[in-house]
Amino acid sequence: SRAVALITDASKACILALNPSASKAALFSGSSITKLIGCSVMSNSMASDASKLQGSASLDTDCLISAGGVSLSNVVTTVCASPITQALPAADPFADLPAPPATNPCQNDNQSTLQPGTYCKGLTLSGNVTLSPGVYVIQGGDFKASSNANISGEGVIIYLAGTSGVRMNGTATVKLSAPTSGTYSGVLFYGDRANLAGSNTFNGTADSLLTGAVYFPTQSVDYLGNFSGKDGCTQVVASTVQWSGNTSIKHDCTSLGMREIPATQSVRLVE
Structure with missing residues (x-):
């Protein structure tokens, strides 16, 4: 008889750290309370502490999965029996995503309603600002949300x-x-x-909503805010992820146009 391997997706991820070797690639720190409903945390790093809980951080998730090891200062609440280590790395779910081209002329950022296009000296937002739907290319500086700013926009993609x-x-x-x-x-x-x-810092008041994927395949994301997206629909895929906000995130967001992110693959012999 012959052995046939069936490769299936073991879980879906809401948080995926792509870095193959970083220590603490997926880090939950401080006194954060994070609940991932119907999805997992996945780290592709081979480090012994690829996924780490430190301080008094609390994590409730379907599963904590690592290509390397896990380091836990507290008990993680999981649906799976225990954290999964030495897992197969997950593929980059957005590897096929093209970079939007810069366009001319440079857009004017000194107005309360912004239009899509290229912002050539970064984009610093203060006061009340609305982003019209479309593609925003930020170059020559950062995308900044200033203190007490009130920023809104639907149907936007912001490319750094x-x-x-x-x-x-x-x-x-x-x-x-x-x-x-x-x-x-x-x-x-x-x-x-x-x-x-x-490095990228996502913060804001508890009334904030970031609905969609935060995708920085070669950079770090520090997620500090006590908020997620509409109906909990936020995904973070980055080289490394540090999480210290109090957040609930849900998995089923396909109705909002979001992709499902396979956390890891499991191999099962079927013959």
Whole structure:
């Protein structure tokens, strides 16, 4: 008889750290309370502490999965019997996503309702600002949400070109949602793959909503805010992820145009 391996997706991920070797690639820290409903945390790192809980952080998830090991200061509440280590790495779910091209002329950022296009000196938002639907290319500076800013927009994708990053102040209220169809369906933020050392900070008031995927395949994401997306629909896929906000995230967001993200693959002999 012959052995036939059936490869299936073991779980869906809401948080995926792509870095293959980083220590603490998926880190939950501080006194954060994180609930992932119907989805898992996946780290592709081979490090012994690829997924780490430190401080008094609390994590409730379908499963904590790591290509390497896990390091836990507290008990993780999981649907699976225990954290899964030495797992097969997960594929980059957005590897096929093209980078949007910069367009001319540069857009004017000194107005309360912004139009899609290229912002050539970064984009600093303060006061009340609405982003009209479409593709925003940020270059030559960061995307910044200033203190006490009130920022809203539906159907937007924000691409950080070159070394541009995201800086959100903890007192800003940011309510943004990704497109629900088209090339960038379900993707809210997208970081340039060529930026290998960038860091991005997502923060804001508890009233904030980031609906869609936060995708920085070669950069770090620090998620500090006590909020997620509409109906809990936020995904974070980055080189490394540090989480210290109090957040509930849900898995079933396909109605909002978001992709399902396989956490890892399991191999089972069927013959």
